[in-house]
Amino acid sequence: MGRYMGHENEYHDNMVRMLGLIWGEGSMAPGGRGNVVRPMRGIDAAGERLLDIGCGIGGPAFDMARMHGAIVTGIDLEAPLIERAQQRAERLGLDGTTRFQ
Numbered sequence: 001m002g003r004y005m006g007h008e009n010e011y012h013d014n015m016v017r018m019l020g021l022i023w024g025e026g027s028m029a030p031g032g033r034g035n036v037v038r039p040m041r042g043i044d045a046a047g048e049r050l051l052d053i054g055c056g057i058g059g060p061a062f063d064m065a066r067m068h069g070a071i072v073t074g075i076d077l078e079a080p081l082i083e084r085a086q087q088r089a090e091r092l093g094l095d096g097t098t099r100f101q
Contacts, residue, residue: 016057016084025059036060037067045070055100058085065097074100 024032036059046069052061055074064070076082085100 016081033059033063036063040064040068043068047071049073051075055085056081058088058098058100061085061098061100062088062092062094065094066092070097072098074098076100 022032040063045064048070050061050064050070050072052058052064052072052074055061055076056078058074061072061074064072074082074085076085082100085098086095089095089098089100
C-alpha cells in the first residue's frame with residue numbers, strides 16, 4: 001500500500017472532463033448514462049435506498065434520484081471525486097436525496 005500513498009487524486013480535472021465528453025456529463029464508466037437508465041426503465045424506485053459503488057462524480061446516483069425517486073448513497077475510494085459529487089449534488093438540488101462518502 002505504501003507505494004500508492006500520495007496518489008489519492010488519480011482522476012485529475014482533465015480526465016474527468018474527457019470521460020464526460022465521451023460518456024456524457026457526470027459519467028465516468030463505459031456506456032455512460034445508458035447503462036444506468038435503460039435497465040431501470042419501468043422500475044419504481046421511489047423512496048428506495050440504493051448504493052452506487054464506485055460512484056465517481058455521481059452521474060448514475062443523480063439519475064437514480066432524479067428519474068426514479070431513489071435515495072442514493074455513493075461511495076468511492078477517490079476523495080476528490082467524492083468532493084466533486086457532493087458539490088454537484090448541492091448545485092443540482094439533489095443533496096437531500098443523494099449523499100457521497
